[in-house]
Amino acid sequence: MFVLSGVCLAQAETxxxxxxxFAITSDGWxxxxxxxxxxxRRIEVPGQGVASVPRLDAANDLALIKVDAARPLAPLQLRRAPVRLGEDIIAIGYPLSGLLSDSIKITTGNVNALAGLQNDTRFLQISTPIQPGNSGGPVVDRDGFLLGITTATFSKKVADEIGIxxxxxxxxxxxSVADMFLQAQSVSVQFGERAPExxxxxxxxxxxxxxxSVFQILCYGSAEGQPSAAVSSPQPAGAGLIERAGYDAxxxxxxxxRExxxxxxxxxxxxDGRCQAITYNVKHRACFLKNNVMALIHNTDAQAAYSTAKAASVVVSEFTSYSGIDMPGGDYGRLNQTTYLDCFVACLGDNACRAFAYIAKKKECWLKERLGSAEPKSGVDLGVK
Structure with missing residues (x-):
């Protein structure tokens, strides 16, 4: 698997x-x-002050911070219509701060592909030039609606390694991936579309x-000891358990x-001698005891722990789980009278599957070949590759 270089600007000085x-709500998010x-250790937004401890979705390289805005911010709207191959786009941000001017900068380009490396449909490949400091900036269409968030460029290191x-x-x-993260964090966003005329x-x-709507984000120092909701590395939990924060077993x-x-x-x-793993849902204060564990799936609301005896067999998947969120459309397969585990395994083993929706009440699984727009829906568990 190729490694992408993050495009966050590193400097010797603070x-x-x-x-x-960029603003996603008027009240400071x-x-x-x-x-x-x-x-x-500390995050500052020039003109807005110090930001809150971030809420992280490390699996999808997304983060939310909040500022105490003196005046309402101007949030960007997400586009409802699907992204089209070749359409014109604009990227806005603060690249190469300290080398170039401190002002905001804009670049133009196109959508080159509707997936990233290895057909990862969470990403768009774009031709807008990206420099260190662009990370986290918006990518918008010609009407100003949000299509994506700048995240990475193909690094020289990787190019040297593969000889290309x-x-x-x-x-x-x-x-659409950001929308799922925002909904999981109970942050409401606005959608828009171009009027016919x-x-x-x-x-x-x-x-x-x-x-x-776009801001420079300044990072100061190291975050040692600072809390966050990031996905963690495995940690021994004592008594034969391995902990994984930010995962569901x-x-x-x-x-x-409950409670x-x-x-x-x-x-x-x-x-309990039967217990091989747990998932703890932080938001609902709910504990699930499991007599077997096959895989881990990203879930920012969860904390998992599993037996050291299972360490060699547990698969750490690239899936991300969202509770109470559906993604209508893109269905190509349906499984009846099934379990969440069977639904997950079916999608995991099918290269065509980019996501699945499981409805526990109906014991129904829907396999999806593309990602659409997410929307809140009670009783639905969504898994995205």
Missing amino acids: PSSSGSG ILTNAHVVKDC TAQNVNFAIRA QAALSTADLADRIAP IGFDYQLI TSYADCRASCVG
């Missing part, structure tokens, strides 16, 4: 790095890349419209404990 971000803010010089190969996380805006007019649930703490959930597993 701030230690910088990136870009700003969306950016996880790699821009995840290691920061790839020119202007850049990537953006799809806005509306003409496409010029680049200058777009810059005037979008620039007030996929296995056979045999007991649900409990993670420590009590873990203790319940340690004291």
Whole structure:
């Protein structure tokens, strides 16, 4: 698997790095890349002050920070219509701060491909030139609606390793993936679409419209000891358990404990000879005891732990799980009278499957060949590759 270089600007002096971000709500929420803010002791947004501890989705390189805005921010709207191959786009941000001018900068280009490396449909490949400091900035269409978030470029290091010089190969996380992250964080966003009689805006007019919504993100120092919701590396939990924060353990649930703490959930597993793994849902304070575990799936609301005896067999998947969210459309397969585990395994083993939706009440699984627009829906568990 190729490794992409993050495009976060590193400097010898403070701030230690910088990136870009943009308003997603009027009351101070700003969306950016996880790699821009995840290691920061302090995050500042020039003109807006110090930002909150970030909420991270490290699997999809997304982060939310919040500022105490003196005046309402101008949030960008997500586009409802699907992205089209070849359409004109604009990227806005603060690249090469300290080397070039400190002002906001704009570049134009096209959507080169509707997937990233190895057909990863979470990403768009774009031709807008990307420089260090662009990370986290918006990619918009000619009407100013959000299509993606600038995240990475094909690094010289990777090019040297494979012996191919790839020119202007850049990537953006799809806005639909960001929408799922925002919904999981209970942050509501606005959608828009072009009116039939509306003409496409010029680049200058777009810059005037979008620039007030885009901010430079400054990172100061190291985040040692600072809390966040990032996905963690494996940590020994004692009593034969391995902990993974930000993951859900996929296995056979045999007991649900409500209104409990993670420590009590873990203790319940340690004291029960049947228990091989747990998933603790932080948001709902719910503990799931499992008598088997097959895989781990990203879930920012979850904390998993599993037996050291299962360490060699547990698959750490690239899936991300979202509860209470559906993604209508793109269905190509349906499984009836099935379990969440069977649904997950079916999608995992099918290269055509990009996501699945599981409806527990109906024991119904829908396999999806493409990613659409996410929307809240009670009783649906969505898994995205």
